[in-house]
Amino acid sequence: MFRSEYYAVLKALAAAKRAAYHAVTQNIGLQFVRAIYKAEGVTIDLWDLPARIRGAYMCDDGDPSVLINRNLPKEPRLFAMVHELKHHFCDRGAIAKGQINCGDYNANEATEIGAEIFAAEFIFPxxxxxxxxxxxxxxxxxxxxxxxxxxxxxxxxxxxxxxxxxxxxxxxxxxxxxxxxxxxxxxxxxxxxxxxxxxxxxxxxxxxxxx
Ligand SMILES: [Zn+2]
Incomplete structure (x- = not known):
């Protein structure tokens, strides 16, 4: 798949997830995203992390969890949480096998840019x-x-x-x-x-x- 196609797919996925969770842009906040995490069975761990790490998605023994940098201001934290949701929806298998690892990523990787595109479209189409x-x-x-x-x-x-x-x-x-x-x-x-x-x-x- 070409990258442009992949990014278009992710925008469509963001729209589908917004519809599934009845998202209204003006009501999206930390509470709203936490409810999605709960529904998806993903645990959130707030950690003191270095500023360059916003978050990380992990899936050990089928138990998905996300680390979020607790020092992030509200809007970047929200963005990071939705970024990690993209890994949950799209990259779970590869992450569980250790093939990719968000948190220690190369920012140019399509999976990472894709997560940024997903988050941006989900939060503000x-x-x-x-x-x-x-x-x-x-x-x-x-x-x-x-x-x-x-x-x-x-x-x-x-x-x-x-x-x-x-x-x-x-x-x-x-x-x-x-x-x-x-x-x-x-x-x-x-x-x-x-x-x-x-x-x-x-x-x-x-x-x-x-x-
Ligand atoms: Zn990522």
Whole structure:
């Protein structure tokens, strides 16, 4: 099978799994994915792992389990959990035989890129992404960092700024690394205000509650 075909198959699989689990993009979160793990009989182990390792899928004696780096922020952790689900759905046999091993992988392997494609499509399907881009009036070559922040706010998908930039690059709406120097979190705070946990009154209240 050609790689492009393999990736198309994985996008179709992501759509099928979304349908099977009644996924609605705006409701996808850690709780939702944990429920899928439970239904699939996959154990989740949160570990302190080095930053470069996001997760690993293992299948010993027919017992599937996934290690997830507990230090990952919410959105990358969600992405890693769905990435590992692709190995559960597609690569279980080969992993059990020790032929491939996610976690200690060559990032260029088709199975790994495939897992990234599966996760991206499962969490935020391309069709929905393009609709959200259109709703924000974003056009190729005319996208600003502020527009990316507004897109993240309005789309409601549980994705990181890195995710949105990769997608915008993929569809050639922005240039590769066009916003590499932008601090999106800061920009978001300028546009939408500080999140509650960063506001002074909240920090003071916490300090008195938890001396
Ligand atoms: Zn992997």
């Amino acid at each position: 391309e069709v929905e992404f393009l609709q959200a881009v259109q709703n924000e009036g974003i056009e190729a070559g005319k996208c600003t960092a502020e527009k990316v922040v507004r897109l993240k706010h309005s789309c409601g998908a549980p994705v990181s700024y890195k995710f949105l930039q990769k997608r915008l690059e993929w569809f050639e709406i922005i240039e590769p690394r066009e916003f590499a120097k932008v601090q999106f979190q800061k920009l978001e705070e300028q546009l939408y205000g500080l999140p509650i946990y960063k506001q002074d009154w909240f920090k003071r209240r916490r300090a008195t509650k938890h001396p």
